[in-house]
Amino acid sequence: QKEVEQNSGPLSVPEGAIASLNCTYSDRGSQSFFWYRQYSGKSPELIMSIYSNGDKEDGRFTAQLNKASQYVSLLIRDSQPSDSATYLCAVLSGGSNYKLTFGKGTLLTVNP
Amino acid sequence: EAGVAQSPRYKIIEKRQSVAFWCNPISGHATLYWYQQILGQGPKLLIQFQNNGVVDDSQLPKDRFSAERLKGVDSTLKIQPAKLEDSAVYLCASRTRVTGELFFGEGSRLTVL
Numbered sequence: 571q572k573e574v575e576q577n578s579g580p581l582s583v584p585e586g587a588i589a590s591l592n593c594t595y596s597d598r599g600s601q602s603f604f605w606y607r608q609y610s611g612k613s614p615e616l617i618m619s620i621y622s623n624g625d626k627e628d629g630r631f632t633a634q635l636n637k638a639s640q641y642v643s644l645l646i647r648d649s650q651p652s653d654s655a656t657y658l659c660a661v662l663s664g665g666s667n668y669k670l671t672f673g674k675g676t677l678l679t680v681n682p
Numbered sequence: 683e684a685g686v687a688q689s690p691r692y693k694i695i696e697k698r699q700s701v702a703f704w705c706n707p708i709s710g711h712a713t714l715y716w717y718q719q720i721l722g723q724g725p726k727l728l729i730q731f732q733n734n735g736v737v738d739d740s741q742l743p744k745d746r747f748s749a750e751r752l753k754g755v756d757s758t759l760k761i762q763p764a765k766l767e768d769s770a771v772y773l774c775a776s777r778t779r780v781t782g783e784l785f786f787g788e789g790s791r792l793t794v795l
Contacts (some may be wrong), residue, residue: 672724
């Protein structure tokens with residue numbers, strides 16, 4: 571069983587729309603949750619982190635966490651063509667070992 | 683603050699040859715990770731170091747892959763002998779203790795022919 575699953579892509583949205591990316595995880599003891607953006611041919615870069623249940627907003631990005639449902643999501647408002655990338659959900663678990671496990675990623679395309 | 687440094691950026695080898703990748707983490711980051719990312723997939727953890735000790739190497743193919751982190755700073759990942767399926771980007775990352783955030787290097791892209 572995969573530890574971190576993301577909704578299968580690719581996801582295509584028009585410019586200005588809201589893009590919704592979803593992720594579920596299997597380890598109930600997971601502590602921290604991250605969204606990374608990866609442009610083609612580049613390394614992942616952190617865009618959001620969330621540690622407690624609820625919503626966390628940062629500019630056009632909102633991360634949502636529901637530990638009871640083992641579910642994390644990322645909303646991108648007013649999507650721009652520059653948001654076109656693969657979005658990776660990552661979950662930190664393993665107690666003091668701090669093991670970071672990534673999902674497969676969702677490719678987002680924002681059409682002008 | 684300097685980021686995570688990796689070299690070489692690109693490497694092309696024949697199958698059964700050997701290759702080594704080098705990583706220098708952000709200064710002060712005790713935890714260092716090597717991930718393998720095959721095209722179209724998410725990064726897969728190969729090995730995790732805490733200072734110069736191995737924390738997790740459960741997904742490292744130990745018959746052909748080896749890694750070390752002498753003196754708890756920079757690290758080397760070696761593949762010998764390489765197989766076609768080892769073609770991937772090898773990402774090194776280091777972690778800040780405070781937030782748990784990982785910072786990635788540019789990656790080393792390996793092509794095995």
